[in-house]
Amino acid sequence: xxxxxxxxxxxxxxxxxxxxxxxxxxxxxxxxxxxxxxxxxxxxxxxxxxxxxxxxxxxxxxxxxxxxxxxxxxxxxxxxxxxxxxxxxxxxxxxxxxxxxxxxxxxxxxxxxxxxxxxxxxxxxxxxxxxxxxxxxxxxxxxxxxxxxxxxxxxxxxxxxxxxxxxxxxxxxxxxxxxxxxxxxxxxxxxxxxxxxxxxxxxxxxxxxxxxxxxxxxxxxxxxxxxxxxxxxxxxxxxxxxxxxxxxxxxxxxxxxxx
Amino acid sequence: xxxxxxxxxxxxxxxxxxxxxxxxxxxxxxxxxxxxxxxxxxxxxxxxxxxxxxxxxxxxxxxxxxxxxxxxxxxxxxxxxxxxxxxxxxxxxxxxxxxxxxxxxxxxxxxxxxxxxxxxxxxxxxxxxxxxxxxxxxxxxxxxxxxxxxxxxxxxxxxxxxxxxxxxxxxxxxxxxxxxxxxxxxxxxxxxxxxxxxxxxxxxxxxxxxxxxxxxxxxxxxxxxxxxxxxxxxxxxxxxxxxxxxxxxxxxxxxxxxxxxxxxxxxxxxxxxxxxxxxxxxxxxxxxxxxxxxxxxxxxxxxxxxxxxxxxxxxxxxxxxxxxxxxxxxxxxxxxxxxxxxxxxxxxxxxxxxxxxxxxxxxxxxxxxxxxxxxxxxxxxxxxxxxxxxxxxxxxxxxxxxxxxxxxxxxxxxxxxxxx
Numbered sequence: 001x002x003x004x005x006x007x008x009x010x011x012x013x014x015x016x017x018x019x020x021x022x023x024x025x026x027x028x029x030x031x032x033x034x035x036x037x038x039x040x041x042x043x044x045x046x047x048x049x050x051x052x053x054x055x056x057x058x059x060x061x062x063x064x065x066x067x068x069x070x071x072x073x074x075x076x077x078x079x080x081x082x083x084x085x086x087x088x089x090x091x092x093x094x095x096x097x098x099x100x101x102x103x104x105x106x107x108x109x110x111x112x113x114x115x116x117x118x119x120x121x122x123x124x125x126x127x128x129x130x131x132x133x134x135x136x137x138x139x140x141x142x143x144x145x146x147x148x149x150x151x152x153x154x155x156x157x158x159x160x161x162x163x164x165x166x167x168x169x170x171x172x173x174x175x176x177x178x179x180x181x182x183x184x185x186x187x188x189x190x191x192x193x194x195x196x197x198x199x200x201x202x203x204x205x206x207x208x209x210x211x212x213x214x215x216x217x218x219x220x221x222x223x224x225x226x227x228x229x230x231x232x233x234x235x236x237x238x239x240x241x242x243x244x245x246x247x248x249x250x251x252x253x254x255x256x257x258x259x
Numbered sequence: 260x261x262x263x264x265x266x267x268x269x270x271x272x273x274x275x276x277x278x279x280x281x282x283x284x285x286x287x288x289x290x291x292x293x294x295x296x297x298x299x300x301x302x303x304x305x306x307x308x309x310x311x312x313x314x315x316x317x318x319x320x321x322x323x324x325x326x327x328x329x330x331x332x333x334x335x336x337x338x339x340x341x342x343x344x345x346x347x348x349x350x351x352x353x354x355x356x357x358x359x360x361x362x363x364x365x366x367x368x369x370x371x372x373x374x375x376x377x378x379x380x381x382x383x384x385x386x387x388x389x390x391x392x393x394x395x396x397x398x399x400x401x402x403x404x405x406x407x408x409x410x411x412x413x414x415x416x417x418x419x420x421x422x423x424x425x426x427x428x429x430x431x432x433x434x435x436x437x438x439x440x441x442x443x444x445x446x447x448x449x450x451x452x453x454x455x456x457x458x459x460x461x462x463x464x465x466x467x468x469x470x471x472x473x474x475x476x477x478x479x480x481x482x483x484x485x486x487x488x489x490x491x492x493x494x495x496x497x498x499x500x501x502x503x504x505x506x507x508x509x510x511x512x513x514x515x516x517x518x519x520x521x522x523x524x525x526x527x528x529x530x531x532x533x534x535x536x537x538x539x540x541x542x543x544x545x546x547x548x549x550x551x552x553x554x555x556x557x558x559x560x561x562x563x564x565x566x567x568x569x570x571x572x573x574x575x576x577x578x579x580x581x582x583x584x585x586x587x588x589x590x591x592x593x594x595x596x597x598x599x600x601x602x603x604x605x606x607x608x609x610x611x612x613x614x615x616x617x618x619x620x621x622x623x624x625x626x627x628x629x630x631x632x633x634x635x636x637x638x639x640x641x642x643x644x645x646x647x648x649x650x651x652x653x654x655x656x657x658x659x660x661x662x663x664x665x666x667x668x669x670x671x672x673x674x675x676x677x678x679x
Binding site for chain 1 (some may be wrong): 341347348518520541556
């Protein structure tokens with residue numbers, strides 16, 4: 001029994017080492033205390049709302065978020081704007097709808113059920129406007145990068161002067177956390193670039209943290225429900241396992257053999 | 260099938276059972292005499308049945324919402340994750356369930372290797388198991404393609420391209436597999452169809468696997484033939500049912516940790532980027548459970564020979580009952596085999612590790628040595644060992660070691676020293 005448990009934990013360890021080592025080179029990312037990690041991890045509501053502000057005022061100029069809808073902004077476990085606020089946010093965007101009864105396409109203010117409006121018509125238009133580089137869609141960006149939230153958080157603060165001897169092409173920037181250190185996106189954040197509605201000072205570090213939290217939620221909108229259910233499920237399993245263990249002992253005690 | 264005539268108590272039961280002996284089958288399954296010294300390594304058969312059923316149920320649910328089309332597959336997976344009620348739960352159970360399934364099957368296979376469960380008279384059980392394992396790999400590979408992320412697309416491209424190594428007809432076969440001139444929508448739809456089909460084939464084979472098992476009965480840690488039923492056996496129900504249930508619950512706790520707290524740790528981040536035929540990922544890596552074979556494939560410089568080596572690495576297992584010449588089943592009584600067994604375990608783990616690394620420099624060298632050793636183990640060490648090894652005397656019945664304590668090494672050693 002003991003060797004069995006030991007074996008399982010060793011295997012689990014090996015598995016996690018495998019999955020981590022396969023995520024290419026190790027880089028020391030900047031760390032911060034994410035509230036959504038751990039057994040009871042939850043999003044910081046204020047951070048999510050500020051993060052949405054950073055996204056919509058800065059990132060959304062180039063980056064789409066095509067799998068999210070405006071209704072998500074008021075849903076439980078997210079930024080939890082009120083339904084009125086979410087409606088107002090949606091209404092500030094224009095979407096093309098139609099065809100109407102005359103067969104014409106028309107524009108109207110977005111509704112809660114609409115997907116986030118994209119900054120460009122299509123991928124080619126996005127590339128053309130950004131020197132050939134496609135600003136990736138941000139819906140699942142956090143999960144699509146090896147370092148996850150730490151990587152995004154570091155990247156946003158990783159802009160530096162290129163080391164001597166490194167030649168950067170026109171429109172290419174140096175970032176010490178980017179794969180290959182060369183990035184087409186210029187430093188998107190600078191102190192005070194936006195003014196937070198809740199009065200929090202908008203430092204680069206603060207904005208990076210807020211927008212990364214927002215991106216984490218965008219990629220895992222049900223994270224809070226998952227953590228809640230996971231805790232209950234595991235407690236339930238532990239109790240049931242204990243009961244079954246003693247039942248097993250009792251049943252096997254009828255014969256002389258060891259379990 | 261049954262050792263004694265079974266007669267249902269009720270009139271209705273008798274009437275039904277005379278026409279379809281389901282009650283006799285149920286009686287056989289509950290009464291099935293099982294060696295009483297089975298340890299926890301024997302619980303993985305039940306765990307694997309649970310894994311298969313879980314995969315089928317979650318898979319059916321996912322298939323109701325998934326769209327097998329190159330332009331919509333990725334989006335439909337996001338739809339499942341965001342908008343389908345508990346879709347995230349179903350998908351994370353299914354994705355991590357595949358890893359758990361392989362974790363359990365590897366333990367199951369290595370248990371068989373340690374206790375010699377593949378030896379006469381259980382060769383057919385073993386071969387059926389190898390076929391199930393092959394089908395599992397096919398199902399898992401095709402399932403990984405369905406989300407249509409970057410690793411899906413490029414993994415599919417790399418693996419299907421292996422067939423081009425076949426002389427003369429290789430290129431034609433690859434085109435035929437793809438349904439076109441590259442991995443594209445026709446590839447996705449046929450992979451979806453096959454991914455849906457294979458689990459049911461596995462289910463059928465599992466029935467045969469268990470049927471074949473119930474003919475000679477379970478092997479056991481001592482590895483000797485036992486009389487059934489006797490005081491060496493216990494009825495399957497309730498003794499083994501409750502023990503399997505307990506082990507399954509322990510397994511489910513580990514499973515739940517992955518599903519609820521690190522659902523993406525076993526996957527590759529690149530698979531959250533939609534498939535793009537114009538952009539090749541920096542490293543194309545298969546899922547962890549295929550890595551040892553991937554390492555063998557890449558350790559051979561020639562493409563065709565690499566494919567042959569990879570396939571042989573799996574198929575060699577099918578002839579294992581005839582490669583292992585030792586009459587003694589359990590490694591408990593084979594001091595030398597026991598050491599080689601653990602070296603093999605380490606070898607496979609090393610192969611898995613280098614499979615995840617780029618195939619260059621030291622990694623490539625290690626992969627080559629480990630590949631060579633893998634084949635050496637099965638083709639040279641096992642056949643020779645059967646003749647050369649001085650084994651420890653085996654007990655006459657399970658009760659003998661059980662009465663003296665545990666049927667373990669210390670016990671066996673003690674006996675040996677007494678004899679000397």
